[in-house]
Amino acid sequence: MPAAFDEMRDGDGRVRSHYRGFERWLDGMPAARIAEKRTEADLLFRRVGITFAVYGEEAGAERLIPFDIVPRIITAAEWRLLFQGLRQRVTALNAFIADIYHDQEILKAGRVPPEQVLCNVQYRPEMQGIEVPGDIYAHIAGIDVIRAGEGEFMVLEDNLRVPSGVSYMLEDRKVMMRLFPELFASYAVEPVEHYPDILLDNLRSVAPPGVSQPTVALLTAGAANSAYFEHAFLAQQMGIELVEGQDLFVRDGYVYMRTTQGPRRVHVIYRRIDDDFLDPLAFRPDSMLGVPGLLAAYRAGNVTIANAIGTGVADDKSIYPYVPDMIRFYLGEEPLIANVPTWILRREEDRAYALAHLEELVVKEVHGAGGYGMLIGPAATREEIERFRGLIEAHPDRYIAQPTLALSTCPTFVDAGLAPRHIDLRPFVLSGRDVRIVPGGLTRVALREGSLIVNSSQGGGTKDTWVLET
Amino acid sequence: MLSRTADHLYWMSRYIERAENLARMLQVNVRTSLLPRAADEVDRSWAGTLAIIGQLEAYRERCGPVSPDRVVKFLAFEADNPGSIVSNLRLARENARAVRGTLTSELWETLNSTWLDLTGRPRGDLTTDGLIDFLEWVKLRSHLARGVTLGTMLRDEGFDFTRIGTFLERADNTARILDVQFRVLAPDGIRASTAVDYYRYTALLFSVSAFEIYRKVYRDRITPERVAELLLLRADTPRSLHRCVAEIDQHLQSVANAQSGETLRRAGELHALLRYGRIDLIVEEGFHEFLADFLDRVADLGRRIARDFLASTVS
Structure with a gap:
């Protein structure tokens, strides 16, 4: 595996300038005090109940996501590049979705193969020709960014459906400030606490036309959902109702909530359930989570759904390789942040290369998520590689391959003390009247030595992410 | 809400x-x-x-x-x-x-x-x-x-329903505690129990945090009828039935909606019953019967509140 970029130290082992203050502070901290603070952090998360449910475990099991006290620090210059690159990318992705559900210029121009879009299960014909406020589809996007060997930023994945994790970004900062106020006195760290505020502003800005005081509600699948903590947290922070499907109903094309004072109209639904479950009349008829008639109200323009229905057509791994071309096509610009090089295994040439190099590559299922259904060549056994070879040969269109990138590492506390662990970054990009990103995002860290899988469902942890003001 | x-x-x-x-x-x-x-x-x-x-x-x-x-x-x-x-x-x-x-x-x-x-x-x-x-x-x-x-908590409907829950439950539970304790303490009726068991009445008063209140209010020895009066009819005793119903009545008024008229009337009626009640008359007509009727009315209020405000069927 190639050498990884170390966020804290350069190639000669010297501490990078933006980590020096942290290093001095750490040197002055006795080990016992650090241990104490780590225990305190654990208690804080447990008491606040920042937990997630793990599917497949005992019903109702709640687990903490491990939190690491070493911050991930991003310089002001790095953030400027990230901000511009992310704004560019999400703007192009929104333009792509709007195009797909209207004139499909990009397909006509031959820049994206039509069958990749129109035969994709995430393509929703119900959305064809529908006008949505501001032509925005992905109001909230979580873009997974990594740093490769030389420290260059690359986009690993776009999440345009119901990206989660922002509550950890906010809670990590809160806990960090509570545990180590002195650190924040010596570093000028960009604040992130206003995220709920700009999220609400963003959601209100995309209300149906003519509504001056829109009512926004957050639609959750309920307390059993793995991200329920985040749903409740965001609804509370924005001061909006946290609704379940049973709390909403549609009458005469309008959506209402059932309240103690009778029905109340809802204008914007920030939904945290998948398309399939939104409306049993339109999608999965067995869904108990949705609202019968919601799609009809949406199509009539009487309610805004954020993110829009059908955004999955743009964040699928089979579409991902075409995003740089979307940026060129819609914006006439070169991408500021590159994609990870990707072999599309449906293409014969790519497939031949990948099959010959499986032990070096990462193979991903096109529709997989959460780090499931993945082959990491260098870490895989002979049998796993052969199993994937069989899978790829049977259904080449279901897989892509990428080089095994050494994600950058950041010092992290583990049982044996401080050690480098691989990290990624998920900034949250909000699109409405304009594109806004709170500086930073969620840094996820793979706690197992050598592991590249940062997903919380597979033993990943989180870190506070600092963007420096200067 | x-x-x-x-x-x-x-x-x-x-x-x-x-x-x-x-x-x-x-x-x-x-x-x-x-x-x-x-x-x-x-x-x-x-x-x-x-x-x-x-x-x-x-x-x-x-x-x-x-x-x-x-x-x-x-x-x-x-x-x-x-x-x-x-x-x-x-x-x-x-x-x-x-x-x-x-x-x-x-x-x-x-x-x-x-x-x-x-x-x-x-x-x-x-x-x-x-x-x-x-x-x-x-x-x-x-x-x-x-x-x-x-x-x-913000003083909004959420607060009102939280308080209604507290006092409805407390009204029910206090009535039950009184009923069971008086049955043991005064099996032949409050009037008939001549030898007052000081320690057991004290324990009862303690259990509803009313011992000191009793002393303050009556400044006199403990008698069963006063214990009953204190815990049923006095509005200034925080766990008395009167206090509980007064709170329910008040919070219901601030959440009233188009269909809750009858529920509010029944809460007000129960409030009046305690407000204008006399302990000697209650004892005469049957202490246990009074409590049984009270528990029925509280249960009825609970059902009506659920139907008027809490059911997700209003549309």
Whole structure:
């Protein structure tokens, strides 16, 4: 595996300038005090109940996501590049979705193969020709960014459906400030606490036309959902109702909530359930989570759904390789942040290369998520590689391959003390009247030595992410 | 406010209050069982407690004959008895979790840490000492939850439904405590009990935090009729039936909606009954019958509140 970029130290082992203050502070901290603070952090998360449910475990099991006290620090210059690159990318992705559900210029121009879009299960014909406020589809996007060997930023994945994790970004900062106020006195760290505020502003800005005081509600699948903590947290922070499907109903094309004072109209639904479950009349008829008639109200323009229905057509791994071309096509610009090089295994040439190099590559299922259904060549056994070879040969269109990138590492506390662990970054990009990103995002860290899988469902942890003001 | 949210808040506070009152019931029984008396009387009083909270059958089915230690374990700690203190605290936390976004962070953290402390507490075979500590702890956590509610919650409908839950449950539980204790203390009626058992009435007053209040209000020796008056009719006694119904009446008025007219009328009627009630007349007409009627009316209010405000069927 190639050498990884170390966020804290350069190639000669010297501490990078933006980590020096942290290093001095750490040197002055006795080990016992650090241990104490780590225990305190654990208690804080447990008491606040920042937990997630793990599917497949005992019903109702709640687990903490491990939190690491070493911050991930991003310089002001790095953030400027990230901000511009992310704004560019999400703007192009929104333009792509709007195009797909209207004139499909990009397909006509031959820049994206039509069958990749129109035969994709995430393509929703119900959305064809529908006008949505501001032509925005992905109001909230979580873009997974990594740093490769030389420290260059690359986009690993776009999440345009119901990206989660922002509550950890906010809670990590809160806990960090509570545990180590002195650190924040010596570093000028960009604040992130206003995220709920700009999220609400963003959601209100995309209300149906003519509504001056829109009512926004957050639609959750309920307390059993793995991200329920985040749903409740965001609804509370924005001061909006946290609704379940049973709390909403549609009458005469309008959506209402059932309240103690009778029905109340809802204008914007920030939904945290998948398309399939939104409306049993339109999608999965067995869904108990949705609202019968919601799609009809949406199509009539009487309610805004954020993110829009059908955004999955743009964040699928089979579409991902075409995003740089979307940026060129819609914006006439070169991408500021590159994609990870990707072999599309449906293409014969790519497939031949990948099959010959499986032990070096990462193979991903096109529709997989959460780090499931993945082959990491260098870490895989002979049998796993052969199993994937069989899978790829049977259904080449279901897989892509990428080089095994050494994600950058950041010092992290583990049982044996401080050690480098691989990290990624998920900034949250909000699109409405304009594109806004709170500086930073969620840094996820793979706690197992050598592991590249940062997903919380597979033993990943989180870190506070600092963007420096200067 | 969402009907479902109001429903969770209402039940959250009912379960907290129920856990507290269960602790109070157990406390009074533990105290009186330390007094010298016949073993079968002790058992009778525990059986009475189980009966009045509707748990006697469930207990017999699971645990057999009534024995003080077994009853305590059943009512305090048994996780698979849905009516135990432990289960009530769990249900309170579950309801809170379902609407944690509506609660203040302080209130959620209070309920969550109560639950975490409880699950981390050693149980095993409890000594009387350990039991008394535990019951005190339950009361304290309930006081804390209520204090945090009062100190941090916006005075909106959410607050009203939280308070309605508290007082509806308290009205019900206080009436039950009185009924069971007076049946043991004055089996032939309040008037007929000549030899007043000072210690047992004191224990009853303690169990509803009314001993000092009694002293302040009457500045005289303890008589059964005054104890009854204090806990039924005085509006200034925080756990009296009158106080509870006054609170329910007031909070219902601030959440009134288009279909709640009859519910409000019945709450007002019950309020008036206590406000203008006379203890000598109540005793004359039957103390137990009065309490039984009161419990029916409280149950009726509970059903009507659920139908008028909390059901997700209004559309």
